[in-house]
Amino acid sequence: MNSEMKLRFGRKVISVEEARAELYAYVMPTETETVSLPKSFGRRLANDIYADHAVPHFRRSGVDGYAVRSEDIATATQDSPVVLRVIERIPSGTMPQLTIREGTAARIMTGAPVPDGADAVVMLEMTDSLQDASVATGDVKVRIKKNVQAASNITPIAGEVARGEFVIAGGSQIGPGDAAILATFGYSEVEVYRKPKVAIFSTGSELLQVEQEMQPGKIRNSNSYMLAAQVEAAGGSAWIMPALTDDPEEVEAALAAVLPDVDLILTSGGVSVGDFDVVVELFGRFDGKLLFNKVAMRPGTPTSAALWKGKLLIALSGNPGASFVGFELFAKPIIKKMLGSQCPEAKASTAFLDVTYDKPSAYPRYIRGTSRVESGTIWVQPAGIDKSSIMVSIKDADCLIWLPPGGQGYQRGDGVRIYTTL
Ligand SMILES: Nc1nc2c(c(=O)[nH]1)N[C@H]1C(S)=C(S)[C@@H](COP(=O)(O)OP(=O)(O)OC[C@H]3O[C@@H](n4cnc5c(N)ncnc54)[C@H](O)[C@@H]3O)O[C@H]1N2
Numbered sequence: 001m002n003s004e005m006k007l008r009f010g011r012k013v014i015s016v017e018e019a020r021a022e023l024y025a026y027v028m029p030t031e032t033e034t035v036s037l038p039k040s041f042g043r044r045l046a047n048d049i050y051a052d053h054a055v056p057h058f059r060r061s062g063v064d065g066y067a068v069r070s071e072d073i074a075t076a077t078q079d080s081p082v083v084l085r086v087i088e089r090i091p092s093g094t095m096p097q098l099t100i101r102e103g104t105a106a107r108i109m110t111g112a113p114v115p116d117g118a119d120a121v122v123m124l125e126m127t128d129s130l131q132d133a134s135v136a137t138g139d140v141k142v143r144i145k146k147n148v149q150a151a152s153n154i155t156p157i158a159g160e161v162a163r164g165e166f167v168i169a170g171g172s173q174i175g176p177g178d179a180a181i182l183a184t185f186g187y188s189e190v191e192v193y194r195k196p197k198v199a200i201f202s203t204g205s206e207l208l209q210v211e212q213e214m215q216p217g218k219i220r221n222s223n224s225y226m227l228a229a230q231v232e233a234a235g236g237s238a239w240i241m242p243a244l245t246d247d248p249e250e251v252e253a254a255l256a257a258v259l260p261d262v263d264l265i266l267t268s269g270g271v272s273v274g275d276f277d278v279v280v281e282l283f284g285r286f287d288g289k290l291l292f293n294k295v296a297m298r299p300g301t302p303t304s305a306a307l308w309k310g311k312l313l314i315a316l317s318g319n320p321g322a323s324f325v326g327f328e329l330f331a332k333p334i335i336k337k338m339l340g341s342q343c344p345e346a347k348a349s350t351a352f353l354d355v356t357y358d359k360p361s362a363y364p365r366y367i368r369g370t371s372r373v374e375s376g377t378i379w380v381q382p383a384g385i386d387k388s389s390i391m392v393s394i395k396d397a398d399c400l401i402w403l404p405p406g407g408q409g410y411q412r413g414d415g416v417r418i419y420t421t422l
């Protein structure tokens, strides 16, 4: 066997986990860049974020009402209210000027600082104003009709977060809650990881460009666009390259030319045992390091990967279903790791099979699945026909149904593991 035949037929199969570990060994986070806060949504934070002030940084009223000394109103009931003198009105955003002493209260708004001396706030609904309480001076009185415990309706200083506390981990994807925290601590600009640039090459002399007229025996290149959408969803920046014909020299030259400018190369097609499977030929002639060329999984068994001039190259099967699954299992976690993610792999949950699936497999299966939730339970079934050549049902997949190898197939109602792909 010459070296190319060895690659084509003499493949060593490794597990999905081993294949990922091979890839992870070469993943470096991208550099960071600074963007405005609104532009940071969905990006990944470059640094850990610590609170540079307490939240709240003043004793905060949780209601509109009256700041009081709880001991003054200990006996207050509907039938036997306690009357207090109102010495001040405290809108949110202003500091109280006076201290609450025995027999006095301050009218206070939600979110306003509680004045010194007060240890509780009584809701407005539990009071009656005896005069117009909008007059902050003079002999304004309030009738308190309910006693409240000390500390009621007051969030203490640092009740949410203490000064110096760790609040968001670097590598987190910036969601609505993170945006609120970043705004709270004054981050009008945010340091995030640069989006990894991912070049996408589809191979195959049968491929037409999207805008081309259909021709006998040809198909339009759909994988490049599917993969580009997956890259962008994972947080990367997709570079769709012109599709390559089954000419190994052309493929080698095109990939080598783009390598210096990208963080990752994805190819689709040409990894099986066919006469024109050019990516196999490339791996037989290039000066890079082949990491693996067969993975114990279906679909996508011939998925391969290499390290070439310091960059990772993931060669996905051309079958659309296998390309989609291979991306989710290998390329997506790599892109997320480049973005500093601490947990780059898809979230696993348990679901029940909605249909009988009686195709046992020598390798673990990752079936494109459609899930639904009924009374808090997740039910899954294959999205359309479960063949890796099927393209049209990928749009219905929101998870991968993992089925272990061997067995006699699976019955409706069997518990299975699923990995979320959305
Ligand atoms: N004798 C064997 N034949 C095959 C085997 C095998 O073990 N022995 N494995 C099968 C499996 S499994 C897969 S997966 C495919 C892998 O094929 P390749 O990665 O070499 O991909 P191609 O041959 O280039 O294409 C396969 C299929 O996908 C279509 N395709 C390719 N690129 C695109 C694209 N950009 N957009 C849309 N569709 C695309 C292509 O036209 C073919 O129909 O090999 C099996 N064969």
Ligand code: MOO
Residues within 6 Å of the ligand: 297, 298, 299, 300, 301, 302, 317, 319, 321, 322, 388, 389
């Ligand atoms: O490895 Mo293939 O993707 O099963 O059809």
Ligand SMILES: [Mg+2]
Residues within 6 Å of the ligand: 269, 270, 271, 272, 273, 274, 276, 277, 318
């Ligand atoms: Mg092929």
